[in-house]
Amino acid sequence: MRTMNDRGSKDAKRPLRRAHVVRLMHYYHLLREWIGRGNGDTVSSSQIAEWLELDDTLVRKDLAAIGVRGCPRIGYAAAEVIDAIHKNLGFEDQHRAIVVGAGRLGGAIAAYPGFARYGLTIVGIVDNDPDKLGQDIAEHRVLPLDALPDLVRERQVDVVILTLPAEAAQDAADRAVTAGIRAIWSFAPTSISVPPEVKVRHEHLSTGFAELAYHLKQTSPEGK
Amino acid sequence: MRTMNDRGSKDAKRPLRRAHVVRLMHYYHLLREWIGRGNGDTVSSSQIAEWLELDDTLVRKDLAAIGVRGCPRIGYAAAEVIDAIHKNLGFEDQHRAIVVGAGRLGGAIAAYPGFARYGLTIVGIVDNDPDKLGQDIAEHRVLPLDALPDLVRERQVDVVILTLPAEAAQDAADRAVTAGIRAIWSFAPTSISVPPEVKVRHEHLSTGFAELAYHLKQTSPEGK
DNA sequence: TAGATTGTTAATCGATTAACAATC
DNA sequence: TAGATTGTTAATCGATTAACAATC
Numbered sequence: 001m002r003t004m005n006d007r008g009s010k011d012a013k014r015p016l017r018r019a020h021v022v023r024l025m026h027y028y029h030l031l032r033e034w035i036g037r038g039n040g041d042t043v044s045s046s047q048i049a050e051w052l053e054l055d056d057t058l059v060r061k062d063l064a065a066i067g068v069r070g071c072p073r074i075g076y077a078a079a080e081v082i083d084a085i086h087k088n089l090g091f092e093d094q095h096r097a098i099v100v101g102a103g104r105l106g107g108a109i110a111a112y113p114g115f116a117r118y119g120l121t122i123v124g125i126v127d128n129d130p131d132k133l134g135q136d137i138a139e140h141r142v143l144p145l146d147a148l149p150d151l152v153r154e155r156q157v158d159v160v161i162l163t164l165p166a167e168a169a170q171d172a173a174d175r176a177v178t179a180g181i182r183a184i185w186s187f188a189p190t191s192i193s194v195p196p197e198v199k200v201r202h203e204h205l206s207t208g209f210a211e212l213a214y215h216l217k218q219t220s221p222e223g224k
Numbered sequence: 225m226r227t228m229n230d231r232g233s234k235d236a237k238r239p240l241r242r243a244h245v246v247r248l249m250h251y252y253h254l255l256r257e258w259i260g261r262g263n264g265d266t267v268s269s270s271q272i273a274e275w276l277e278l279d280d281t282l283v284r285k286d287l288a289a290i291g292v293r294g295c296p297r298i299g300y301a302a303a304e305v306i307d308a309i310h311k312n313l314g315f316e317d318q319h320r321a322i323v324v325g326a327g328r329l330g331g332a333i334a335a336y337p338g339f340a341r342y343g344l345t346i347v348g349i350v351d352n353d354p355d356k357l358g359q360d361i362a363e364h365r366v367l368p369l370d371a372l373p374d375l376v377r378e379r380q381v382d383v384v385i386l387t388l389p390a391e392a393a394q395d396a397a398d399r400a401v402t403a404g405i406r407a408i409w410s411f412a413p414t415s416i417s418v419p420p421e422v423k424v425r426h427e428h429l430s431t432g433f434a435e436l437a438y439h440l441k442q443t444s445p446e447g448k
Numbered sequence: 449t450a451g452a453t454t455g456t457t458a459a460t461c462g463a464t465t466a467a468c469a470a471t472c
Numbered sequence: 473t474a475g476a477t478t479g480t481t482a483a484t485c486g487a488t489t490a491a492c493a494a495t496c
Contacts, residue, residue, distance in 0.1 A: 090441030217314030
């Protein structure tokens with residue numbers, strides 16, 4: 001039996017599933033734009049649902065899952081929702097990352113200022129191509145890949161961002177794991193194996209394009 | 225009642241759902257690496273399932289959904305599976321894309337040779353920054369954003385790849401839509417609105433990082 | 449108050465998994 | 473043949489949606 005007092009017991013929160021995290025990020029972006037455009041301070045679940053083409057009950061359940069309470073007749077305080085998502089997804093925790101691979105993609109990531117909002121700071125960039133060493137990318141001097149273990153320790157790095165070609169990714173991941181990082185964000189077009197305690201998030205750009213290609217095929221007039 | 229003859233009736237195939245497409249891409253990558261490493265010609269659903277930590281029945285259903293038949297006791301012909309995925313996902317159809325935004329990310333995408341495998345060819349790159357005009361990126365001369373409509377027609381472009389800052393993305397998308405493209409692949413850190421007949425695939429890098437951040441929070445020793 | 453909106457339980461839906469017969 | 477593996481139906485599970493009471 002549930003009682004009204006359950007309301008406050010945030011310890012009982014169950015971990016969010018992947019689908020929750022993805023939708024919460026959509027709400028987060030949506031509400032930040034909403035507030036940025038100078039709209040009201042409150043927003044209803046049905047407004048969010050309509051913009052994102054979801055069911056409004058789903059929105060309310062997602063918000064309940066991160067402990068946000070709305071007001072009947074009023075809706076949710078947009079700033080409070082943004083805050084709660086920020087906290088629940090772990091953006092208040094600070095993470096320090098090294099970009100491995102000083103190509104264009106590595107440079108784009110190292111230079112992007114938007115990650116700071118999510119608690120992510122790029123603290124270095126390494127590459128194993130001697131031609132790249134010593135260049136400055138987004139105010140980071142490119143250092144040799146061999147320096148990775150030392151950098152991880154000295155700069156208290158817990159995330160490594162891989163932007164290497166497929167054939168170099170596994171070796172770099174191995175070094176990063178040995179050096180003690182806990183998470184790998186990989187943009188390399190291949191899979192990598194790591195011990196179970198290390199989390200890998202793979203950005204499969206080709207999978208993203210596959211969805212587009214499949215849609216185009218389904219909707220193309222010449223059929224089949 | 226089903227009969228053996230249903231085997232050949234590919235017209236009855238139902239459209240693949242998103243989860244199917246994503247898993248099929250995993251199988252595709254896995255089997256290409258598998259063959260590349262000189263393993264056998266055949267592979268069983270339980271092998272694939274084990275590598276990807278899925279249920280083997282799920283793998284068989286996915287393969288059945290694209291019309292691949294296996295052999296009892298033998299498994300599936302890896303090359304045939306790769307082929308079927310390639311065809312079903314629409315990689316045989318050729319698409320021509322223009323990259324909008326000549327920054328580091330745009331350059332990385334324009335220069336990446338791997339998209340050719342999926343039927344995607346980059347045929348131009350545009351930017352609205354006068355300083356970028358005339359530069360060559362990956363053998364493409366950077367042209368003004370104003371030239372987009374003409375380029376779309378002349379070069380038979382059906383996909384636009386947005387790599388612009390958030391504030392410029394909607395305007396560029398509008399121009400692309402007016403010029404008649406059918407799909408937008410956006411890397412801009414914002415949402416864009418388009419008419420229903422245009423497909424948008426958004427690569428939310430921050431959502432990718434959010435999953436990592438949440439995992440780190442859940443597994444961090446200091447708890448909470 | 450009346451009515452809009454939340455919060456929550458119950459129902460539905462779809463996707464995954466289990467079981468097992470078919471088959472090579 | 474015996475046995476491994478597929479293909480498919482049935483069962484389960486979880487996520488979404490519907491219904492509706494609670495509430496401000």
